Amino acid sequence: MSKRSDMTETKNWSGQTLVTADHMLFEAPRSKHFMTGSEVLKEAVKRCTVDASVSYPITPQSEAAHLIGELWAEGYVGVYFRGENEFGVMSEVAGCAMAGARTITTTSGPGTLRAMENFAQWSGTRIPCQLILMARGINSPLTIQPDNLEVSYMLETGCQIWYAENVQELFDMSIAAFVVAEKPDVHVPIITVVDGFFVSHTRESVMLPEDDIALFPYDPNRAPLPAIDSETPPGRFLRDPFVMKSNYISYATHASWQWEIRSAVERSVPYARHYLKGLVHVTGDADAEIAFVACGTASYQAKEAHRELTKLGIKTKVIKLRTIRPFPEAELLEALKGVKTIFVPEFNVVGWLEKEVKKCLYGKCDANVVGGPRVAGGMSMPAEAILREVMEKINSGKGA
């Protein structure tokens, strides 16, 4: 195992050369590899000078968690262990991050829901930890299949939520996520979502920088709240809730604290824009009157549908949302200029992204929003399903 004290000004404890996030993400030469999402997450964590990770098995994220354990055994990660269940794990992650560690964990579906109370606690304590959410269905009946309903439960936790489409994006996003979450004026947790199996288990070509470089370590002394390490003067109020005093000031403080968490998420926008090269990615026909607004695998399938529709002479564009919290309102409205009909293809039964889009557009955009197509419970979303939705809408009554 490594020792943190092995770190020098230019090398981290595992001997990797310390580089800036800009160098890591944009400048370092890259070479081609062929790997799954789980495997690429190991490569990302390996290059992030990660202090701590806590794991727990649940399909489909288990392999990613194993591989972080291997990094610990190889000396790249400082602290690693298996927790007792997801509620315990997320509390252990909180403890690690409170004590000043760059911390990462992974979970899926039922694990996310079991741990739920922790996510609001994470943002409330302003810890910049990262959760890799490999989305899967929620019980009952029992399913282990891809489905992103769980993301809807995360929307109001006060955490940042990013959504990666593929293996390459998971690599780049999970590195950028630490950097943005740790900005002193942001400093709230970040959840990087991918669709389970579609990304975690699919092997793709990816371009990776060499593994002899790594991000500079997290510096807890720059945090807006002191780390719980007995190295700074203790305040009367550290990270305790304000319930201790039942008076107007405590209520007002609690209210403003919650506003501040949401403001901190919004303050991540310029950083996210820089490191992600935009909060939305737009592809397809710039002058299209039909747009797909999607995230993750659904945006990949929408791009397939766009190619098919192009053959039929129908112009469309795909607006892929890369951040869900903060919601990229300005970018979305800009990308929707001239659009008359919006389709929101989703891998869940409730259409949480459709609701998000409608809320954003209300009073600001006249385009008609069609919530669909939607698949759930592990059903796939072939491009034909999207085509059928579009054709039925624009060619009403005549079908696809």
Added chain:
Amino acid sequence: MGTNIYKINPEFRDIMPKEIIDLEENATWSATTDKRGIKELPETKELLEEHSLCAGCPEAAALRYVLAALPKPEDTVIVNSTGCTSLMFPHIALHTVHSLFGNQNAVATGIKRVLDWRFPEIEKDVVVLAGDGATVDIGLDYTLQSFFRQENITTICFDNEVYANTGGQESGATPKGQVFKMAPTGKKFEKVRMWELAVTSGCHYSMNMTASAPKAVAKAVREAIFVARYLGPTFLNIYTPCILEIGLNANEGLREMKEQDKERFAAFKFVSPEAEELLAKLKEEGRL
């Protein structure tokens, strides 16, 4: 950093509240005395400032004993849970955490592991202090799991045998037959013997006691923290009755604890052979 973090910037000294200046001038730390303890309470600045518990609450007294007994307060983090104890935590002049109800030993695990990673040369103690609801009911899993994993944490349960802060409901630590809210016909099962679970779950030091004798509490706290620091998990179950919920007056808490010294809280003490050896060695070195 040690006690340097308690040094006041001279330029701000004139606007500092008296209790902050007292902390710098008159509190005791590991560097200022070999053995902190109960005997210092009348003369030195306590680490607990005024608090908002009921008058005569034995829990407040017990917390004062615990804080007076910490061997190295300047490098001690205390993790708390929801309940009456959480009302006192903002008044403690140390790094403390309140996270959720029941997850205290999980949070403490993360903190302790990272402190050992970040500061391998500094002995930093992590102490969990929570009520019986947090320890025996909602947080039982996380408490026992931290024992199984052999975390270097001291867990102290202030056992008042009831959910006091929520208005007096039965807990797992309530004795059988006791009528409380949510047990309107009396509790149907026996008091959970957490101090025994601690032993079978891997604690190196486990005690069941009341807070009737301050010196005994201080001794147990000090021993438990040293054993946790060098060997593994330790557990103290300390009776701090809720005088409000069992119908006693503010001056009757001590009598109640003394009575229970012979009953449900009759002294139970487990010390593993390794811990015995360690404590004997520390005593020889004058650290106990």
